[in-house]
Amino acid sequence: MNEPLLRYLLRLGDTSLVLGQRLGEWIGHAPALEEDLALANLSLDFIGQARLLLTYAGEVEGRGRDEDALAFLRDPQEFFNLTLAEQPNRDFGYTIVRQWLIDAWQLEVYEGLLRSSDRRLADIAAKALKETRYHYRFSSGWLVRLGDGTEESHRRVSRALDDLWRFTHELFTPDEVDEQLADAGIAPRLQELEPRWSARIDETLREATLERPQSVHYPWHGKRGQHTEYLGHMLAEMQYLQRAYPGAKW
Amino acid sequence: MSPAAGYVADSADAREREVMRVLADVADPEIPVLSIVDLGIVRHVKWDEHGRLHVGLTPTYSGCPATEVIRESVRRALNEAGYTDVVLEEVLSPAWSTDWITPEGRRKLQAFGIAPPHAPANDARSPKVVACPRCGSRDTQQISEFGSTPCKAHYRCRSCLEPFDSFKCL
Numbered sequence: 001m002n003e004p005l006l007r008y009l010l011r012l013g014d015t016s017l018v019l020g021q022r023l024g025e026w027i028g029h030a031p032a033l034e035e036d037l038a039l040a041n042l043s044l045d046f047i048g049q050a051r052l053l054l055t056y057a058g059e060v061e062g063r064g065r066d067e068d069a070l071a072f073l074r075d076p077q078e079f080f081n082l083t084l085a086e087q088p089n090r091d092f093g094y095t096i097v098r099q100w101l102i103d104a105w106q107l108e109v110y111e112g113l114l115r116s117s118d119r120r121l122a123d124i125a126a127k128a129l130k131e132t133r134y135h136y137r138f139s140s141g142w143l144v145r146l147g148d149g150t151e152e153s154h155r156r157v158s159r160a161l162d163d164l165w166r167f168t169h170e171l172f173t174p175d176e177v178d179e180q181l182a183d184a185g186i187a188p189r190l191q192e193l194e195p196r197w198s199a200r201i202d203e204t205l206r207e208a209t210l211e212r213p214q215s216v217h218y219p220w221h222g223k224r225g226q227h228t229e230y231l232g233h234m235l236a237e238m239q240y241l242q243r244a245y246p247g248a249k250w
Numbered sequence: 251m252s253p254a255a256g257y258v259a260d261s262a263d264a265r266e267r268e269v270m271r272v273l274a275d276v277a278d279p280e281i282p283v284l285s286i287v288d289l290g291i292v293r294h295v296k297w298d299e300h301g302r303l304h305v306g307l308t309p310t311y312s313g314c315p316a317t318e319v320i321r322e323s324v325r326r327a328l329n330e331a332g333y334t335d336v337v338l339e340e341v342l343s344p345a346w347s348t349d350w351i352t353p354e355g356r357r358k359l360q361a362f363g364i365a366p367p368h369a370p371a372n373d374a375r376s377p378k379v380v381a382c383p384r385c386g387s388r389d390t391q392q393i394s395e396f397g398s399t400p401c402k403a404h405y406r407c408r409s410c411l412e413p414f415d416s417f418k419c420l
Contacts, residue, residue, distance in 0.1 A: 020313075034394035034404065041396040048313020052342070123343035127312055130345055130371075130420050138395060 004180040005118070006060045007080060008187060010070075011177075011223045012109075013053030014081035017071055018231070019102060020046030021238050022089055031092050038138060042099070045131045052124045072242035076232045083222035084167035086231040093146050093153060094160040100139035100204070101164060105171045106132045108197050112188025121186065140204045147208025158210055165213040170221060172197065262297070269295045269303065272331045279319040280399045283362040286320055290350025293341040303333050306341040311400040311420075347371040348401075348420050359383075364402065365416035380416045382407035392416075 023043035030036035054067040065073075084102060089095045110132055113125035146153040172194040174182070181187035205212055220226050241248055273295075274287040286292055286307070293306035305324060309317045321338055328336050348367035351359075356366040365383045379388050387409035394404040395418070402415040 034396070037398070037404075038394060038396040041400055044313035044315070044400055045311060046313070048309075048311060052312060120342075123345075127309075127342055127345040131312060134395060134418070 001062055002060055004177045004184075005186065006057055007177045008181050009053050009057035009060060009121070011080045011082070013050045013057055013070075014079045015085045015102070016046045016053065017050035018079065018081040018234070019085040019099075020044070020050060021234060022085070022087075023095075023099075025089055026095065035092070039095070042135055042138070045128075045135065049124070049128045049131070052127070056120060056124070068242070072239045076227050076235055077225045079227065079231060079235070080223050080225055081231075082167070083170055083218070083220050083228055084164060086222060086227060086234060087164060087167065088230050088234075090160070091156060093156040094163075096139055096142045096146060097157055097160040097164055099135070100143045101168055101171075101201070103132060103136040103139050104197050104200050107136055107200075108193040109188065112193060116187065117185035143204060143210075144208045147205075147210040154209070157208070161210060162213050166216040166218040169215065169217050170223060175221075175224065265297070266295045269305070269328070269333070272327055272333075273305070273324065276320070276323045276327050279316045279323070280401075281359070281362070281364065283358045284351075284355050286324070288352050288355030288358060290352060290355070291320070291346060294339075298337075300335075302335045302337055303328070304337045304339055306339045308341045308346045310346050314400050316399075346420070348417060351417075359417055363414060365405065365414060367417045367419045369419050371419050380405055382410060382412070383414055384412050385410040390414075 020043045023039050023046065026039040027036060027043075030039055050071070051067045054070045058065045058067065058070055082102070082105075084098060087098055106128070110125040110129040114122055114129070116122040116125065143157065146157045148154070172190045174190045178187065178190050182189040202212060220228060222228075222231070270287060270292070273292050274285050276286045278284045278286060278289055289310070291308050291310060293308050294304070295306075296304050298304060305328070307317075307320065307324065324338060325336060349371050351367065359366040360383050363383050365380050368380045369378045380390050380392070381388050382390050382405075385407060387407055389408040390405050391408060392403060392405055393413070397404040397415050401418055401420070403418050404413065405416050406413045
C-alpha cells in the first residue's frame with residue numbers, strides 16, 4: 001500500500017467532505033432563498049468531489065473500505081481535513097470567509113494536480129477545478145459585497161477574517177507527506193502555490209476594503225489528525241445514522 | 251425490441267449505432283426532455299473479447315445526484331433491449347463540458363424554457379448575455395449563479411418579466 005498517497009487522498013477528500021457537510025447545515029437557514037440554493041449546490045459539489053477522492057483512497061488502502069465506510073465509520077482523529085474546513089458556520093459572513101479562503105486554496109491545488117503523475121488524481125482534479133472556479137466566483141463576490149457593504153457587514157467579515165486567518169498557516173505548510181508526494185511528482189509543492197494564493201487573496205481583500213490579518217502560527221494540524229473540538233460534534237451528527245443502524249440504506 | 255429483431259448487426263459500427271439508439275431514449279432524470287445522448291455524457295460503446303458490452307458514462311458535475319439514477323436507467327434500457335451482459339464504466343477524463351451538448355439537445359432545452367449554454371466552456375469565466383428562452387430578449391439579468399440543479403443558473407427577463415433557468419457553461 002502507498003501510505004503517503006492514501007494519506008494525501010484522505011486530506012483532500014476529508015477537506016471536501018467536511019466542508020460539504022458544513023455547507024449542508026445551511027439548508028433552510030440561509031439569509032435568502034438564492035443563497036440557500038447556492039450553498040446547497042456548493043455542498044453537493046464538495047460531497048461529489050469527496051466521493052471520488054475517498055473511493056480512490058479506499059482502493060489505495062486495499063482493505064475493502066468504500067467511500068461510505070470512510071465517511072461514516074472513522075473517528076475524528078482518523079480524519080485528515082484542513083482545520084479551517086471544520087470551523088463552524090456561525091453567520092453567513094463567517095461561512096463566506098471560510099469558503100473563500102478554501103476555494104482560493106483549492107484553485108491552486110487542483111491546478112497543480114492537473115500535472116500530477118498520478119493520472120486518476122489528475123482526472124479528479126480536472127473535474128473539480130471546473131467547479132472550484134465558480135465556487136470562487138461566488139465566495140469572492142460575496143466577500144467584496146460584505147466587506148465593502150454596510151458597517152455591520154464589514155464588521156462581521158473583518159472579525160471572521162481575524163478569527164479564521166490563523167488556520168491558513170496549515171494550508172501551505174508542508175509535512176513529510178506533502179514533501180514525499182511532491183518529490184514523486186504526484187502533488188504540487190505547497191510552498192510554490194502560496195505566492196499565487198496570497199496575491200489572489202490580497203487583490204480581493206483590497207476590493208473588499210478589508211485588511212489582511214497578521215500571520216499567526218496555529219499549533220493544530222487537522223491534516224495530521226489533530227482537530228479543534230468542532231469536528232467531533234459535526235461527525236457525531238453526520239455519522240449518527242450509520243453508527244446507530246449499521247448498514248442502513250435508503 | 252431485441253437488437254436482432256428485423257435487423258442484423260453486421261459490423262461494429264452498426265452494432266454501436268443500435269446501442270446508441272437505445273441510449274437516445276434514456277432521459278436525463280432532472281431535465282427529462284434531454285436524453286443522455288443529447289447531454290453528451292455517453293463516452294464510449296464497445297465490446298470486449300467475451301462479448302460483454304461496455305458503456306462509458308461521464309458525470310456532469312462531481313456531485314450530481316442524477317448520475318446514479320442515470321446508471322440504473324441505462325442498465326434497464328439496455329436489458330430491455332436485449333443487452334444483458336453490460337458493464338457500465340465511469341469516465342472522468344476529459345471532464346464533461348457543456349460544449350458536448352448536441353445541437354439537438356440545445357434546441358430541446360430552448361423549447362423546454364431553459365436557455366442553453368450561451369458560450370463555449372472556456373469563456374465561462376466572464377458570463378455573457380443570456381437570451382430569454384421565452385421571448386428572445388437579450389435584456390436579462392442573472393439572479394443567482396445557482397438554481398434547482400447543479401447545472402442551472404437562475405435568471406430573469408426584463409422584457410417579458412418571466413424568470414427562467416439557464417444552463418451553466420462548464
